[in-house]
Amino acid sequence: MPSSQNPLTFQQLVLRLQTYWAEQGCVLQQPYDVEVGAGTMAPETFLRVLGPKPYRVGYTQPSRRPADGRYGENPNRLFKHLQFQVILKPPPVNVQELYLESLKAIGIDLLKHDIKFEEDNWESPTLGAWGIGWQVMLDGLEITQFTYFQQCGGIDLDPISAELTYGLERIAAFLQDVDSIYDITWVVDSDGRAIKYGEIRLQDELQFSVYNFEWADVEKAWKHFELYEAECKSVLSRISANLATLRKGVGSIAPEIHEIEIKKGTEVAIRCLGGPLLAAYDLCLKCSHLFNILDARGAISVTERVGVIARVRVLAVEVAKLYVQQQDAEEKLWETRRAEAEEVRRRVADIVAR
Amino acid sequence: MPDFLLEIGTEEIPARMIDAAREELARRVTDLLQRERLGDAPAVQSYSTPRRLAVLVSGVASAQPDVCEQVTGPSLKVAYKDGAPTPAAEAFARKVNVPVDALGKITTSKGEYLAATVQKKGRPATEILAEALPKEIAGIYWAKSMYWRGKSAERFVRPVRWLVTLLDGEVVPLEFAGIRAGHTTEGHRILSSGALSIKQPVEYAATLATGSVIATASEREQRIRKALDAATRTIPNAFWREDKTLLDTVVNLTEFPSVVLGSFDPEFLSLADEVLVTVMRDHQKYFALEDAAGKLLPHFLAVLNTSGDPDGLIRHGNERVLRARFNDARFFWNTDQKIPLRDRVDMLKSVTFQKDLGSYYDKTRRVQKLSSLVSEAIRNGGSPVRPGIAFKAALLCKTDLTTELVKEFTELQGIIGGLYAKVQTLDPMLPPATVEAIGDAIYDHYKPESMDDTVPRSAEGAVLAIADKADSIAGMFALGLQPTGSKDPFALRRAANGIVKIIAEHKLPLPIAKLFADARAEYAGSEAETRFKHDFEFGSAVGNFMRERLEFYLRDVRGFAYDVVNAVLAAGSDDVVDVIMRAEAVSEVRGSEDFASISVAFKRIKNILRQAHESNKAIADQLDSAALTDDTEKQLAAEIPETAATVRQLREQKNYADALAQVSRLRQPVDAFFDKVMVMVDDERVRANRLALLRDLLNEFSTIADFSEIVTEGKTA
Known part of the structure; x- marks a missing residue:
């Protein structure tokens, strides 16, 4: 008994959610292309919720959790599942109503169903992030995690953001009334044939289960982890030093900013506000994913485990801290020293051109 | 006397926190009214749903009563000079708003002073409530709270979205979390459309009922119980498993509850009951059904936050979720058997x-x-x-x-x-x-x-x-x-x-x-x-x-009474079973006259020994029978080793009732001793010896309990 006459295909479900949230003023982003364990880890959430700038975004995010892989044998569990992630910063007062409207948009007649907001607070020790919220239950099924972020990367958020995470497979299986994720109709092709989720994703599940549980070379994975960590750290420390220089420039002796001697380091500092922080964050995500693989391989001992999580958190917290500093620096550059900044940028451009 | 209503409208409060918060809010409001003299014995009714906490008070005073206060001014010496009022007297007169010549005087132990009776006007209830309530709302305790309007703004369990504060038909003008209080509340999220206006505090519950909200938790509980009963009756010989914790949870998850009966494949009954019940109760918040013998039946009851399930979609959805959960459990059970426990060490x-x-x-x-x-x-x-x-x-x-x-x-x-x-x-x-x-x-x-x-x-x-x-x-x-x-x-x-x-x-x-x-x-x-x-x-x-x-x-x-507990623990706490036996025995004799007397005597002995210790009075290492002078003293000294031996033997046999009966025989010689003998005499040898006697007595007979801990009525050492 499907919940409506013509239930949405998986593809339509994504499209409807995108359309609905676009109408609410969200930027529609594309899935992030580095492995993440949850939509929250994509920079569109982790970084954008920091600092004062309002932002609204929606995106589908494949989330990889190596330990959750089941070789495609379990009808409800996946190594890689898809989330639709919405960030509303700051949350409007009618955020719950907007959310309920989105359910109508995907064909759920709320008058015919039972909906409850049950306490469920979210926390990610790896990201130094937590929030207060609910799991949204529809006829006994958890379909969305609804969180008011309070802290991210160890930083108190101001303003806070509302994060809505829709579990797409669960919702599609509910709408289509199928018992296995693999039986979800992804799309109906031009011949009227239903293309199933399994056809598109089963190999993915099977092969990555084999790799993550059996083939992944523990020693090399550790090496990768350490290389990414080392690179991330060195990038972060350069950015940190540059930002300190830049802060002097745009802060106390700001009027003299154009007098700063343009040398190699400073040039970079001014060109991208201290350095390529987004690249550093990618390196941090790589570490997180490698940790998950090592964990799935059973390669992390008890004594190591807490320590490795802490190593990733150190990176994430540093990224968050520097991101806020970049935002501050940019704010100052643009608002109080616009002319000076442009002058500097022009001169930098000249030098680069020469 | 007017009625007062306060409703805090919020996003869904965690079910586990609602009851305590509702009680606290009601207590805070009544305390406030009492503190501010706005009603002596107001009748209080409190309400709660996942989206609101409310309190209705009838019989609130519309203003504080006026009070007459006697105000004391400067002393007469200062107030008049040569019969004429000084600036001090005039200042006082202005302060109390009474002409100088109409001021009274009072006589105190320190002399005569100017005085005046001042009428203090009571403030209107509206004013006091508007001022004090935001603090009371902000003060409610939450195990976990959040901010939503910025880090330095207020914290609450979830965002507050509306406020109703009425004194009869009038809004008490206050603001909390950037929200101005008004007449307007919200009904059920799905079943009600548009805001509801509350005209009078007493109409609160009735108004919410029109918006499909049952505001009283106990009423929702009754409704759920009836619905559970009704749904259960459709299955022959079935009973729903009483579960107060679960009931409290679903009462606090719903504003307008109803119940659906669902079923699952009887094949799942081959799974362990523990697994089935955990999935149903803890994960899905369903009530399990069982037969008269307590055997699980392939059905469950789900409590909904809506009026019903006309198309059967909700039942179907819940059955689907449960099936997936049970399938998972079965899958896990079977997978787990591939590696037996002995290989998992x-x-x-x-x-x-x-x-x-x-x-x-x-x-x-x-x-x-x-x-x-x-x-x-x-x-x-x-x-x-x-x-x-x-x-x-x-x-x-x-x-x-x-x-x-x-x-x-x-x-x-x-x-x-x-x-x-x-x-x-x-x-x-x-x-x-x-x-x-x-x-x-x-x-x-x-x-x-x-x-x-x-x-x-x-x-x-x-x-x-x-x-x-x-x-x-x-x-x-x-x-x-x-x-x-x-x-x-x-x-x-x-x-x-x-x-x-x-x-x-x-x-x-x-x-x-x-x-x-x-x-x-x-x-x-x-x-x-x-x-x-x-x-x-x-x-x-x-x-x-x-x-x-x-x-x-x-x-x-x-x-056990706390003094019994203290007494037996003082005599050792290493052997739990023994402690309990001693506590039982001591509880038995605790009320008897002999024991009351003994515990008084032991307190006295303890005091005497403490004083002796504090004043550096020597206690003989060994009792010297030759140094005993008084007859009662000799009798006690003779009694101790004999009784002690018996008590020791009985204690070893853990026969505490008889042991205590032996101890109670000491009452007579001990009482006689204290009647006749003075312990702290000047003769050092006699004193040291008597102290030794008391010390031996205390040591020998405190192995079952420290009797000095027993509280005795009307008797002091």
Whole structure:
């Protein structure tokens, strides 16, 4: 008994959610292309919720959790599942109503169903992030995690953001009334044939289960982890030093900013506000994913485990801290020293051109 | 007198917090009214749903009563000079708004002063409430709160979205969280459309009812109970499993509850009941159905937050979820059997027990050895136990932490291990009854989870449960992580309470100090030990902690009077069973006249010895019979060794009733002694000797209880 006459295909479900949230003023982003364990880890959430700038975004995010892989044998569990992630910063007062409207948009007649907001607070020790919220239950099924972020990367958020995470497979299986994720109709092709989720994703599940549980070379994975960590750290420390220089420039002796001697380091500092922080964050995500693989391989001992999580958190917290500093620096550059900044940028451009 | 209504409209409050918050809000409002003299005995009604907390008070004063106050001014000497009022008098007159010549005077012990009677006008209720309520709202306690309007703005459990504050038909103008209070409230999220206006406080519940909200929690409970009954009646010979905790939860998850009956494939009944019930109750918040014999039926009841399920979609959806959950459970159960528990012991090396105490593998090894020592102690004490069963159970007891089923249903730890042990061939040499016993011991080893929970069924289960808990307590204490105040993150108090309860109910001869010395010794040479703290004495820290837990058990669980508890614990707290026997015996004689007299005498003896000690008066090392002068003194001295020998013998036999009867025979000679003899005489030899007599008396007869702790009415030493 499907919940409506013509239930949405998986593809339509994504499209409807995108359309609905676009109408609410969200930027529609594309899935992030580095492995993440949850939509929250994509920079569109982790970084954008920091600092004062309002932002609204929606995106589908494949989330990889190596330990959750089941070789495609379990009808409800996946190594890689898809989330639709919405960030509303700051949350409007009618955020719950907007959310309920989105359910109508995907064909759920709320008058015919039972909906409850049950306490469920979210926390990610790896990201130094937590929030207060609910799991949204529809006829006994958890379909969305609804969180008011309070802290991210160890930083108190101001303003806070509302994060809505829709579990797409669960919702599609509910709408289509199928018992296995693999039986979800992804799309109906031009011949009227239903293309199933399994056809598109089963190999993915099977092969990555084999790799993550059996083939992944523990020693090399550790090496990768350490290389990414080392690179991330060195990038972060350069950015940190540059930002300190830049802060002097745009802060106390700001009027003299154009007098700063343009040398190699400073040039970079001014060109991208201290350095390529987004690249550093990618390196941090790589570490997180490698940790998950090592964990799935059973390669992390008890004594190591807490320590490795802490190593990733150190990176994430540093990224968050520097991101806020970049935002501050940019704010100052643009608002109080616009002319000076442009002058500097022009001169930098000249030098680069020469 | 007007009625007052306050409603705080919020986003969904966690169910577990609602009842306490509703009570607190009602208390805060009544306290406020009382404090501000806005009504003597107002009638209070409180309401709550997931989206609102409200309080309705009838009989509120519309203003504080006016009061007459006597105000004292300057002294007459200062107020008049040569019969004319001074500037001081005039200033006072202006302050109290009375003409100078109309001022009165009062006479005090210090002389005569100017005085005036001032009428103080009471402030209107509206004004006071508008000023004070925001603070009261902000003050409500939440176990976990949030901010949503910026870091420095108010915190509350969830965002506040509307406020209603009415004094009769008038809005009390106040603001909280940037929201101005008004007449307007919200109905049910889905069933009601648009805002509802409340005209009068008394119409609150009726107005909400028009918006499909039942504002009174108890009314929702009644409604749910009736609906559960009605749905159950459609199945022959079925009963829904009473579950107050679950009922309270669903009452606080709904504004307009109804119930649907769902079914599942009877084939799932082959899964363990524990698994079925956990999924239904803990995960899905469903009520289970059973037959008259308590056997589960393939049905469940879901409580909805809507008016009904006309198309059957909700029932269908819930059945679908449950089917997936049960399928998962069955899948996990079958997967888990591929690796039997005995092959999972090594896997525990990668499961953390506590970051500084190592893995569950390390814990398993310690608990195994400790189980043997506990078994041995119990056996030596003459209590039957099969050490081999406890030892084998200890090896496997934590292995279920590596299973898929426990990862999914963590609350079933232990239980799953017990069930698996019984279905797996642990060792082909073991007779089935032994396997059964091992399974039961594993199944029960987390028990008791609370003071209301039962203790492990078998002696072996008891041994394992004690060893497991003692190991945790010893490790945490050694790391310096003992509970402080309300902080007990590792639930060590619960573990310790559990140990006391198990020893008491199984009547185990198990000395506490030795248990913990053994538990601590199992850490010797481990990596964990390098992290142990050394700035305190382990034995006494654990000893005090366990004594506190024993005291709690005797008083709060067994209901012994606190003075009896103090008295028996003062005479030793190492042997729980013995402590309880002594407490029972002392409770028996506590009211008797002889004992009242004895406890008075013992208090007196203690005082005398303390004073002697404080004033450096010598006490003879040995009683010298030759130095006894008075007859009553001689009689007492003669009585002590004789009675003491009998008491000692009876105490050894744990015949405390007779022992105490012997002690009560001392009443006559002791009373006679105090009537006739003066202890603190000037003659040093006589005094030292008498003090020695009292000391011997106290020492000999305080081994069952410190009688001086017993509270006696109307008699003081």
